[in-house]
Amino acid sequence: MIISLILIIIILCVNPFSLLSVLKPGTQFLHEWCLQKVHTEENQWTVIYSALLCGEKLPDGEIKKTFIALGIIHLMVISGAHLIFLEKAWNLLPRFPFKNICLTIFLLIYSMSAGLKPPVLRALFSLLLSKINKDFKLFWSPYLRVHISGLLCLCCQSAWFHSLSLQMSWIASMGMSNHRFSKLKSCILTFILIFPIVSQWGSTHPLNIFVNWIITPLASGIFLPLSLLTIPFPFIRPITDKLWEYLMYILNFLKPFIENKGIELQWSLSSFQIWIYICLIFILLHLCFVYSIRRRCEITIL
Numbered sequence: 001m002i003i004s005l006i007l008i009i010i011i012l013c014v015n016p017f018s019l020l021s022v023l024k025p026g027t028q029f030l031h032e033w034c035l036q037k038v039h040t041e042e043n044q045w046t047v048i049y050s051a052l053l054c055g056e057k058l059p060d061g062e063i064k065k066t067f068i069a070l071g072i073i074h075l076m077v078i079s080g081a082h083l084i085f086l087e088k089a090w091n092l093l094p095r096f097p098f099k100n101i102c103l104t105i106f107l108l109i110y111s112m113s114a115g116l117k118p119p120v121l122r123a124l125f126s127l128l129l130s131k132i133n134k135d136f137k138l139f140w141s142p143y144l145r146v147h148i149s150g151l152l153c154l155c156c157q158s159a160w161f162h163s164l165s166l167q168m169s170w171i172a173s174m175g176m177s178n179h180r181f182s183k184l185k186s187c188i189l190t191f192i193l194i195f196p197i198v199s200q201w202g203s204t205h206p207l208n209i210f211v212n213w214i215i216t217p218l219a220s221g222i223f224l225p226l227s228l229l230t231i232p233f234p235f236i237r238p239i240t241d242k243l244w245e246y247l248m249y250i251l252n253f254l255k256p257f258i259e260n261k262g263i264e265l266q267w268s269l270s271s272f273q274i275w276i277y278i279c280l281i282f283i284l285l286h287l288c289f290v291y292s293i294r295r296r297c298e299i300t301i302l
Helices: 002-014 019-038 046-054 062-069 080-091 099-113 118-135 142-156 158-162 164-176 183-198 208-229 234-258 271-301
Strands: none
Touching (some): 019 099, 062 234, 080 099, 080 208, 118 142, 142 164, 142 271, 158 271, 183 208, 208 234
16 A cells, blocks of 8 residues: 555656646547537437547436436446447457557547546556556456556546546446456445445445446446447437437336435545545455465365
8 A cells, every 4th residue: 555655646746747638639629529429419318428428427417316326327437348348349350460559549549539537548558457467477466457557547647636536436446357256246346345435425325236236237238339339320329319218217217216215424535535545445455366366276286
């Protein structure tokens, strides 16, 4: 934890410029292009496409209240699921020279179209670190990759030290990054990890765990890919609109069972306190992961 905190402080002190400022003109152009594509057809679901595909903040309203009440507002934030889907789609292309380099450029361009917000940039770094870890056989734990990706974000933009979205993305990713866990175990761990943060803003219900367990795979496996495909293939937009209508009907049905009936804690955490919390989580999860690997190796040898 001490090393992580020292790294954060060094980044804040010695970072002479924001790398994102170099990419700002291109990012703004691509982001506006994305919004233009999304707004070719205006209806009540356009705000969802703007948030899900272009990284726009979901405006206040019933849709946002429903997602917050059910604890799935993170679905409206561009994350690693977007990049993983795009990577899989890219891998379907025939092999050609510099395909992997072109993939990296493609993912960077998409991240720029999403405004290069902290969660998407952290997800991009995490994906690249995963490939480096695999290619060079570094055997990093998934928690170490998440931690390094977050520190790289601070290297790019030191002002994100106060970014709650980066902190929440950091914490949630640590909860979901261990692929040895089942989806339900990952949802339970993520709920436990983010509870001290989100409970200071309102009530949090344990049933949110099961809503995430059911809805998140559905969203990342069906709604996200189809929504992304509406940009190159706008003629499928009526189909995705209808699917979003059905999903919102289900979510609004579940909402009264959870809304304002959860646990609420009366406290407030500063940015620095949340960073300490993140470092503590990282150390605990990383050590547990290393211990489990060693135990598994010992059992295998015996």
